[in-house]
Amino acid sequence: MDAIKVSGVSKSFGDVEALKKVVLSIPQGGIYALLGPNGAGKTTLIKIMTTLLKPDSGSVKVGGLDVVSQAVQVRKIIGFAGQFAAIDDHLTGRENLEMVGRLYHLGRRKARLRADEILRQLDLAGAADRTGRTYSGGMRRRLDLGASFITSPSILFLDEPTTGLDPRGRADLWDVIRELVVGGTTLLLTTQNLEEAEELAKQIAIIDRGRLIAEGTASELKERIGGSILEFRVQSGEQLERARDATRDLFSGNQAIDPQLGRISGSVASSTDALAQLVRRLDASGINIADIHLRRPTLNEVFLALTGRESE
């Protein structure tokens, strides 16, 4: 049985179609990422899965339960951390966790026990008795995440868990998230960041303008636009056209040209070969290179390849 099964879900807000007949199956266990730009419909989809919103049409089953007709049972088996770190500023870290535990009806002692366990696990034990308002952004995120798994739910939903964190805070949170699924939990997260999806998720679904446009592992998705991006700049603008013609066949798709920066970029299948070839060709043509590098495709480029337009 799939952990989550989305069948033809549509949802509109007034004239805005947030989701258009989305179909998605998420297997049990491991991390699954919903990747897409702002406004793609990720949050709407996760809110439907967590019973916060009702779909206009179609159905969603979470753990085999229907999110509309069995909403109450669904809420008992899931955990959810929304886009904002939902912690009470005037309660201490421990009280925040205990409150959520009690609202899951864990009982006083069990809630207390779990709160302490989670505080240790999240490296917040030292701040357990400080109120939420004294927490840093990263600490708030971790505490919020902690609240979502206080019952050790079998299915966990995280909506953009690392938005607004610095690289260090993000890496810390990634470690926590990876640990969470060791015991067999299914974790669905949304992100705007390709690197995050790649770091964490086995499977990634790309969502854009309310539609699911691609699904697969990170490498499968990147293969669609071919390995890496090779990017170089020429020293003088007059050489740009010659450089483009000389290197055209090295790229697997179209070259993107930025005349202002004198820059040419495009995806290459075999990155090191292409790099060596490029240098030789430009050298032979007497074109001076100002800057050259290989990099991973960005979300924008995966997007460009999949949708034919830039992501917003």
Next chain:
Amino acid sequence: MLDWNSLVNGITDVLMLTSRNLKRYVRIPQLLVFSSIQPVMFLLLFNYVFGGAIRVSTGSHSYIEFLLPGILMQVAMFGSTATSVGLADDLSKGMVDRFRSLPIARSAVLAGRTTADLLRNFFVVVLMVVVGMVLGFRFQGGFFHALAALALVLLFAYSFSWISATIGLHVRDPETVQIASFIWIFPLVFASGAFVPVATMPSWLQDFAANQPVTVTVDALRSLMISGQTYHVGRALLWMAGILVVFIFLAVRAYKRIS
């Protein structure tokens, strides 16, 4: 079907959420101090500034006797705005989304919020009565009528909390909600018999002023507190029952429809 277990869980949920909302006052004592000073200030200002100018035509009573029931109503109304501000705050910070994802009743968050506000109002109302007595107010209707008066003003505050909750759930932005609240609260408080006799108002206003819930309730309070009678109490209870039925329904419906 309501079984024993889910009843106990439901009560626990409301208690947990009530205590969560009350902890704010323990953690920021200034909040309680200043929100208590404000009504005391009003009582002092009204009593000493307007007291001399407003001649109360109802017999030989002093202005403080006329004023205190009115001030209690004002405290209850102003206090009810805390319900909408608190809810709007929870909405804007994602707390409501968290609560809605938990296996608790849809009404638990609203019940927890309004119960916390009721307890806070209880504290402020008692404080106001004490200050009023220092200024010369005396309950002349006896102990039980005094208790009934306090219960009535708290019930009034509680029913207005539900109006406030409905507004908070629709407006959603804490600052906007505060401004929006005064638009409906000021006319109700001042175009009433809370501070001046309705008979002194222009006749087109009297029809509204004499029958709106603040006047009806403040008249009931005066009857209980000063003369130990129960005039207007039935009408006041009718108003509150109506407000509770309508606005609990509207607030819970708005809460369910949050997107």
